[in-house]
Amino acid sequence: MARASMPALSEQLLLSVAEQLKLPLLQIARQAELAQLTNNPNLHEIESSADTALRLIDSYVLGMRLALEGQESLMLEPVSVSSVLYDTGQQLEALAKFYGVKLELQVAGKFGPVMAHRKGLQAALVSLGASLIEAMPALESPQLRLQLATHRCRYGIVAGLYSDTETLTAEALRQGRKLQGVSRQPLVNVAHTGAAGIFVADAILHAMRLKLQASRHHRLYGIGAVLQPNNQLALI
Amino acid sequence: MNVLLIEPDRLLADTYRLALEAVGHSVRMCAGAQSAIFCADEVTPDVVLLELQLVGHSGIEFLYEFRSYPEWQNIPVVIHSHVPAGELAGSWQVFKKHLGVSSYHYKPLTSLQKLIHVVQELSPIETALEQPISSNQV
Numbered sequence: 001m002a003r004a005s006m007p008a009l010s011e012q013l014l015l016s017v018a019e020q021l022k023l024p025l026l027q028i029a030r031q032a033e034l035a036q037l038t039n040n041p042n043l044h045e046i047e048s049s050a051d052t053a054l055r056l057i058d059s060y061v062l063g064m065r066l067a068l069e070g071q072e073s074l075m076l077e078p079v080s081v082s083s084v085l086y087d088t089g090q091q092l093e094a095l096a097k098f099y100g101v102k103l104e105l106q107v108a109g110k111f112g113p114v115m116a117h118r119k120g121l122q123a124a125l126v127s128l129g130a131s132l133i134e135a136m137p138a139l140e141s142p143q144l145r146l147q148l149a150t151h152r153c154r155y156g157i158v159a160g161l162y163s164d165t166e167t168l169t170a171e172a173l174r175q176g177r178k179l180q181g182v183s184r185q186p187l188v189n190v191a192h193t194g195a196a197g198i199f200v201a202d203a204i205l206h207a208m209r210l211k212l213q214a215s216r217h218h219r220l221y222g223i224g225a226v227l228q229p230n231n232q233l234a235l236i
Numbered sequence: 237m238n239v240l241l242i243e244p245d246r247l248l249a250d251t252y253r254l255a256l257e258a259v260g261h262s263v264r265m266c267a268g269a270q271s272a273i274f275c276a277d278e279v280t281p282d283v284v285l286l287e288l289q290l291v292g293h294s295g296i297e298f299l300y301e302f303r304s305y306p307e308w309q310n311i312p313v314v315i316h317s318h319v320p321a322g323e324l325a326g327s328w329q330v331f332k333k334h335l336g337v338s339s340y341h342y343k344p345l346t347s348l349q350k351l352i353h354v355v356q357e358l359s360p361i362e363t364a365l366e367q368p369i370s371s372n373q374v
Binding site: 023026030031033034037038048049091098099100129134135138139141155168184185188189190191192193197230 | 244246247250251252254258267268269270271287289290292319337343344347348349368370
């Protein structure tokens with residue numbers, strides 16, 4: 001008997017996104033019902049859940065567009081990693097507040113600009129961050145703290161998100177990529193959901209020929225994008 | 237009733253807690269299997285609402301651990317999960333017979349009203365009314 005072939009990577013991602021979207025929609029539905037029951041609507045929470053859903057769709061669409069357009073038509077520009085991290089923090093602030101996660105920005109040091117597709121890079125970091133924020137309370141870590149940070153590594157400059165979650169490892173990410181769209185919890189020791197945001201970030205960066213990888217920052221564990229410093233820009 | 241709510245998503249957990257508290261239940265929230273065991277040890281729950289998809293140890297692992305303690309073997313456990321019933325079809329007999337699961341509810345299709353109703357039905361008063369103590373029970 002012929003077996004159905006494995007879905008393509010893009011189909012797996014779509015499946016993962018569709019599954020993930022159930023969560024914010026469920027939050028909205030139940031919060032609306034609670035508002036009717038208690039006569040006390042929490043519109044800010046409903047707004048935050050809707051924003052989460054919209055952000056995930058937006059990031060997914062951007063990733064697909066970048067992949068379809070191809071590397072040749074990417075609009076690269078000099079980008080300051082610090083400013084991208086700052087803007088990412090701004091976008092994630094409301095979500096972090098609702099999940100009780102303390103968001104910190106650590107951009108000490110000079111890194112110079114990198115040539116990148118700014119919108120894509122930021123969408124990837126926001127998507128990654130939103131996924132980690134949602135996952136953190138479920139990890140039951142004593143400190144709900146997520147750090148947006150940048151540092152140099154031997155492959156370039158890493159811009160990523162870090163916490164004291166020891167399970168955020170390269171092996172977990174490797175296994176997760178394999179199980180994405182196939183398993184309900186591809187990152188079983190990191191997130192209780194399908195963690196679609198992490199794989200959407202991976203897809204966006206992949207379309208930009210960049211890499212999402214697990215890395216350490218000080219004593220924290222995290223995931224980030226590896227960017228290539230532009231030596232010519234550094235001279236300006 | 238003391239409800240032990242095992243729900244990894246914080247926003248959903250808060251919503252369920254508020255709904256159950258609004259009808260007079262006392263709710264303890266836990267995001268993971270390990271903390272849920274500690275919670276149950278501190279305050280014995282009258283009913284457990286369980287999500288199967290947890291970080292690390294799954295809800296099923298929790299169930300096996302929970303039922304291994306004699307004092308918790310008769311506490312009703314309600315599965316309230318993102319996992320569709322179809323995916324559990326083969327395991328349902330094990331859940332029901334060996335792990336004492338009272339009922340299963342697919343989260344996206346279970347309203348707060350329905351959940352409250354499920355918990356109310358498991359309250360000791362209702363159970364006592366349904367199953368009167370027989371004369372040979374001490």
